[in-house]
Amino acid sequence: MQTDDRRAADLEELGLTNYEARVYLALIRRDVFTAAEVAREAGVPRQRVYDVLEGLIRRQLAVLHPGRVAGYSAIAPDTAVERLIEQQRRSLGRLERLSTELARELTPTFDSGRTHTDPLDYVEVLRDANDIGERFARLQTTAERELLSFSKPPWFTPPENLAGLEASARLHAAGRTVRSLYSREVLEDPALVEVMHLFVDAGEEIRIADELPLKMIIADGSTVLCDMPDPVARDSATTSLCIRHPSLAEALALTFHSIWDRSLTLSEALKDRQPTESAAGAATGSAAAGSLEVSKAAEPDDSQA
Structure with a gap:
């Protein structure tokens, strides 16, 4: 089961969906499967299996055998992988052309934006x-x-x-x-x-x-x-x-x-502040002494009374 999970993940890397990868891995186990059989084998909901099989047929990874009960079989893995790689190459080519065109269209807008600055954005x-x-x-x-x-x-x-x-x-x-x-x-x-x-x-x-x-x-x-x-x-x-x-x-x-x-x-x-503090202290002391002298002078002299 772990091997199938790893192989399914590899097929997904090549562009298949998870259901498509599981159905393809089921198809290669036997020459022909009916839709119901492959759904059971792959663990895919039966109502989805027809869409999945049609997708594999469009990708040329599976073949339909018409009859009273239709059958399905996988193409050889080496051919399937080569076709998936080719599809990826075509897709990459389209993306390269699209990206080149998109970059060419967006560059003027980007350049224009570089010339506009808010005078207060700093x-x-x-x-x-x-x-x-x-x-x-x-x-x-x-x-x-x-x-x-x-x-x-x-x-x-x-x-x-x-x-x-x-x-x-x-x-x-x-x-x-x-x-x-x-x-x-x-x-x-x-x-x-x-x-x-x-x-x-x-x-x-x-x-x-x-x-x-x-x-x-x-x-x-x-x-x-x-x-x-x-x-x-x-x-x-x-x-x-x-x-x-x-x-x-x-x-x-x-x-x-x-x-x-x-x-x-x-x-x-x-240091500059210290003399100022000392002078202020001295001035306060002198004022206090002066106040004391005035107080004494104001006292009555008993000897002259």
């Missing part, structure tokens, strides 16, 4: 916070040469930006560039300062700018993701644009490097 507008976060992570994960970013409130912190830490470590290990400019407000939050140290340890270069125009990341000098806060809607409303345009990325990279060159390193910014 701009993706993102409004959902999850979508923005996913695109931000994907840009970092897929970056191969360079990441440049403007970071200003609100900031991503681990574990929210694990992709950024991994990208920093990966690109640094490969000798690539990872640089971030943070706005000065970051120094007011000790937790965020710790986060920056994590990125520095991973290989990222960080500098502190007095002000940044927007929140942005440039990946591989070709793709820009930037936040565009809505000036009309509620304070937290923002729209992010993902723009795949090397010329825009190059222009924004020039802006980045211009601010980078005049900004302090993280260590410089932290």
Whole structure:
């Protein structure tokens, strides 16, 4: 039975249907079969066997013997296989002619389509916070040469930006560039300062700018993701644009490097902030002392009373 199944599958490869293959394999077992006999032998429904036999006769793989009860017999296998191969050759020839003609007809439409581009097909507008976060992570994960970013409130912190830490470590290990400019407000939050140290340890270069125009990341000098806060809607409303345009990325990279060159390193910014904090503390102490002196001066002198 397994042998018949394999042979039937081979005949199907040559172009027969499953029923045709099974009926032909049944016919070669005997000189002549009636339709009922071959249906039983091949395991084909009797109501279908006549159509199957007619198909084999049209393919010149079986012969009809007319009589009071019609009989059917198979032609020799070598002849049958050769005829099937010839039918496949003719079919292939037709397909080759059809494919050549079809390709010739479709090519002008294809060429015409290449000249039409949507002027905004390189701009993706993102409004959902999850979508923005996913695109931000994907840009970092897929970056191969360079990441440049403007970071200003609100900031991503681990574990929210694990992709950024991994990208920093990966690109640094490969000798690539990872640089971030943070706005000065970051120094007011000790937790965020710790986060920056994590990125520095991973290989990222960080500098502190007095002000940044927007929140942005440039990946591989070709793709820009930037936040565009809505000036009309509620304070937290923002729209992010993902723009795949090397010329825009190059222009924004020039802006980045211009601010980078005049900004302090993280260590410089932290040292620069310490004297300010000390002076503020001293001023607070002086004010308190002055207040105390005024209070004392206002007290009545018992010796003169």
